[in-house]
Amino acid sequence: MAGHVAQLEPTHGTAEIAHRQGRLEQLDHKPLLVFWETTKACPLSCKHCRATAIDTALPDELSHTESLDLLNQIAEFGKPAPILVMTGGDLMVRTDTFSLIRYARDLGIRVAISPAVSPLLNETNAKRMFEYGVRSVSISVDGIGATHDGVRGKQGHYESTLATIAMLTGIGYTVQVNSTVMRTTVNDLPKLAATLIGLGVQVWEVFFLIQVGRGTDLLELLAEENEDVARFLYDVSQYGMLVRTVEAPLFRRVATNLRNSTGEVTDVLPAGSLYRQLSNQLLTLMGQPTHKPKAPAVATRDGKGIVFVSQSGEIFPSGFLPLSLGNVKTDSLVDVYRNNPLLKQIREADFQGRCGICEYRDLCGGSRSRAFTEYANPLAEDPACAFVPSSSSAHAPHN
Numbered sequence: 096m097a098g099h100v101a102q103l104e105p106t107h108g109t110a111e112i113a114h115r116q117g118r119l120e121q122l123d124h125k126p127l128l129v130f131w132e133t134t135k136a137c138p139l140s141c142k143h144c145r146a147t148a149i150d151t152a153l154p155d156e157l158s159h160t161e162s163l164d165l166l167n168q169i170a171e172f173g174k175p176a177p178i179l180v181m182t183g184g185d186l187m188v189r190t191d192t193f194s195l196i197r198y199a200r201d202l203g204i205r206v207a208i209s210p211a212v213s214p215l216l217n218e219t220n221a222k223r224m225f226e227y228g229v230r231s232v233s234i235s236v237d238g239i240g241a242t243h244d245g246v247r248g249k250q251g252h253y254e255s256t257l258a259t260i261a262m263l264t265g266i267g268y269t270v271q272v273n274s275t276v277m278r279t280t281v282n283d284l285p286k287l288a289a290t291l292i293g294l295g296v297q298v299w300e301v302f303f304l305i306q307v308g309r310g311t312d313l314l315e316l317l318a319e320e321n322e323d324v325a326r327f328l329y330d331v332s333q334y335g336m337l338v339r340t341v342e343a344p345l346f347r348r349v350a351t352n353l354r355n356s357t358g359e360v361t362d363v364l365p366a367g368s369l370y371r372q373l374s375n376q377l378l379t380l381m382g383q384p385t386h387k388p389k390a391p392a393v394a395t396r397d398g399k400g401i402v403f404v405s406q407s408g409e410i411f412p413s414g415f416l417p418l419s420l421g422n423v424k425t426d427s428l429v430d431v432y433r434n435n436p437l438l439k440q441i442r443e444a445d446f447q448g449r450c451g452i453c454e455y456r457d458l459c460g461g462s463r464s465r466a467f468t469e470y471a472n473p474l475a476e477d478p479a480c481a482f483v484p485s486s487s488s489a490h491a492p493h494n
């Protein structure tokens with residue numbers, strides 16, 4: 096299945112970003128993106144699957160009628176409606192996917208999809224969805240060759256995934272690739288970046304693994320390594336592909352400081368050995384940068400610009416923050432998004448620990464999901480970030 100929930104949106108230029116910045120002020124009233132886990136059913140069995148996908152749908156999955164009601168609720172946010180990202184499991188497993196996409200389109204809702212790469216994602220179905228107005232699709236690629244196959248649990252899946260990406264770009268889709276960075280995939284990042292750029296992928300969204308049960312299987316990178324990966328991703332964004340992160344908003348701090356550098360880089364940790372290894376490989380593969388950096392400009396986070404609806408209709412701040420705020424079967428999605436106390440605190444950057452005193456708490460704000468996983472407190476500091484805010488007793492490292 097799609098290994099993580101994509102923050103999928105079309106590639107955008109300066110005018111679009113400015114437009115979106117304006118919309119940021121409205122984020123108390125309306126998210127930019129509604130993620131809907133249409134089903135847990137999926138033909139794949141990925142190791143780090145957020146949805147812990149299964150073969151067949153669960154009995155409490157939203158029915159067709161309940162799904163139509165969800166789409167009506169999304170439209171009630173007002174025009175322009177949030178973008179709906181249909182994810183899973185695999186949305187292609189549902190028999191009513193096409194009619195749901197059509198219904199959303201008729202309500203004026205833009206739909207993006209995050210399907211699994213399986214025989215159901217064939218050219219016929221892809222063209223049909225394109226005819227129904229879908230323009231953005233996200234596909235998961237977690238490494239080169241056997242690395243990807245190992246994560247996805249299927250030999251040969253890497254090759255079929257690359258072929259699917261080529262098919263989708265050929266139809267005219269904006270293709271986003273989602274990748275998970277963890278200890279077993281981090282060394283593949285330079286070659287993966289070069290491969291995706293070569294395929295014409297427009298957006299690369301890199302999910303920094305959140306591991307439940309830490310200490311048993313140390314797949315997550317250290318905070319200092321995350322800083323190195325963020326630096327590297329900023330380099331990658333200088334080859335024409337927009338780069339974003341999921342559950343690593345510290346990337347916005349790093350990118351903002353590197354972009355605004357006047358020679359002296361502040362508020363980014365000194366480059367470490369992992370960065371040097373990754374950036375040297377990238378330079379060997381790609382040569383000197385060809386474009387201005389394309390890194391994130393919009394400060395969204397779990398519950399701020401983003402909301403998630405599970406296959407059973409439960410409402411969450413994101414797909415990685417398992418704190419139910421209500422259920423669309425009985426509660427209004429609009430009301431929950433606008434008035435839930437936790438979402439208000441998240442939008443107001445009312446955080447604790449380092450994130451609570453950090454000068455980047457609005458631009459970044461840390462991963463609320465990782466804070467919850469680590470401390471059972473969604474407002475706690477993000478342990479994946481190594482930055483020390485200047486208003487704390489210590490000072491931020493400079494280089």
Ligand code: SF4
Pocket residue numbers: 344345348449450451453454455456457459460461462476477480481482483484
């Ligand atoms: S301390 Fe928190 S808000 Fe500040 S940069 Fe790190 S994760 Fe972001």
